[in-house]
Amino acid sequence: MxxxxxxxxxxxxxxxxxxxxxxxxxxxxxxxxxxxxxxxxxxxxxxxxxxxxxxxxxxxxxxxxxxxxxxxxxxxxxxxxxxxxxxxxxxxxxxxxxxxxxxxxxxxxxxxxxxxxxxxxxxxxxxxxxxxxxxxxxxxxxxxxxxxxxxxxxxxxxxxxxxxxxxxxxxxxxxxxxxxxxxxxxxxxxxxxxxxxxxxxxxxxxxxxxxxxxxxxxxxxxxxxKRRGNTLELQLENPEENAMLLNRFTKVTDMSGSAIESTGSNTLLIKDELMVPDILRFLADHNIRFIKMEKQEATLEDIFIEAIQN
Ligand SMILES: Nc1ncnc2c1ncn2[C@@H]1O[C@H](COP(=O)(O)OP(=O)(O)OP(=O)(O)O)[C@@H](O)[C@H]1O
Ligand SMILES: [Mg+2]
CATH class of the missing domain: 3.40.50.300 (P-loop containing nucleotide triphosphate hydrolases)
Structure with missing residues (x-):
């Protein structure tokens, strides 16, 4: 054995x-x-x-x-x-x-x-x-x-x-x-x-x-x-302020077109974690409050699809 x-x-x-x-x-x-x-x-x-x-x-x-x-x-x-x-x-x-x-x-x-x-x-x-x-x-x-x-x-x-x-x-x-x-x-x-x-x-x-x-x-x-991505989710207290971030940062997108269903539609995605300090500064300068900012957890579904496409 x-x-x-x-x-x-x-x-x-x-x-x-x-x-x-x-x-x-x-x-x-x-x-x-x-x-x-x-x-x-x-x-x-x-x-x-x-x-x-x-x-x-x-x-x-x-x-x-x-x-x-x-x-x-x-x-x-x-x-x-x-x-x-x-x-x-x-x-x-x-x-x-x-x-x-x-x-x-x-x-x-x-x-x-x-x-x-x-x-x-x-x-x-x-x-x-x-x-x-x-x-x-x-x-x-x-x-x-x-x-x-x-x-x-x-x-x-x-x-x-x-x-x-x-x-x-x-x-x-x-x-x-x-x-x-x-x-x-x-x-x-x-x-x-x-x-x-x-x-x-x-x-x-x-x-x-x-x-x-x-x-x-x-x-x-x-x-x-292993597959933990580079993307973070950001949810603002006032979703009407989303546009300010979307206009200012190309690496910030909204959920439309994303395959992830579990997050609410008001959630923004930060596609590059290196942008986080700049974004935090921008939020502070413009007095924009947020509810959460967290690393996006890939589901097995995402990982599976990604793995078999490579
Ligand atoms: N007895 C057999 N003769 C010829 N081809 C076969 C035979 N058994 C399986 N295959 C082929 O081998 C491949 C793998 O089949 P298998 O049934 O092991 O897949 P599977 O992962 O169990 O799929 P599923 O999720 O559909 O059950 C398929 O392309 C199938 O057509
Ligand atoms: Mg089978």
Missing amino acids: TNEKNILEITNLKKHFGEKKVLQGVDLKIPEKKVFGFVGKNGAGKTTTMKCILGLLEADEGEILVNGEKVTYGDTKTNRFIGYLPDVPEYYSYMNPKEYLSFCGEITGMEKKTIKSRSEELLELVGLGSEKHRIKGFSRGMKQRLGIAQALLNSPRLLICDEPTSALDPVGRKEILDILVAAKNETTILFSTHILSDVEHICDDMALLHAGKIIMQGSITEVKE
Whole structure:
């Protein structure tokens, strides 16, 4: 084992389909007991990477270690450490949640007693504890929650969820995110998504897959810190005085045309922090009062867009 703290280590993973080189040397290390966001746009190769980790797809090159053991294509031995929620899970819709988990436990050779206690615990965790109805009538959110319970059944060291929130409304998404955070006590979670705000809310670490490689990786704070921009936001007490600054400084703009939505329309942007002393002097000389002047925090969304455009 190269590093005891990493539940997953991927080195130089390559995979192509025909002419298409999907993975071109992916390196990824995931420490234990983290929620890890695996980000990339549609077709980036997230599902492909996950299927390689599960030994369901044969890699062209590279090495994958799960809990220190090498993954071999077609041999599912390392999958005893893994729970998997596929992007489009299939269910036996005539079963109710408890029957479904029993069935899953039985086919993986779990003991009846363990299945029973573990099912009860997990159905409680995913909010389906008292659900007696058949899966047939379940909403998408309910199905995803059941899918997480199923993936956690054998107490995996690594839980892999492929876009668990993508098809859900905000309420359903929040339910899933809360469950993932709760599951962090017992496992490491690797989940793929293109919803950056989900990553921002619940992940400790993230990696961005683009053009076949991981082009950004680290804790959310590290990633944001690295991209901290040169722009400040300035809000005047009296917005009618905005024009004075706009006329005087070319590096001051208003929010129109900006992609940032979170700030109010009265906020000005200072595009170059070196201008701050001059601007402060101007404000003092003209007796203009301001409510706030602060460094603009880039959202993951901004960082993501910027990174994949380079
Ligand atoms: N079995 C396959 N045969 C041929 N091409 C494939 C196969 N599986 C995936 N691909 C191609 O590989 C690329 C990566 O697909 P993949 O499903 O891994 O992307 P993804 O990041 O999971 O995307 P999404 O966000 O849409 O789920 C895509 O261009 C896809 O068309
Ligand atoms: Mg996918």
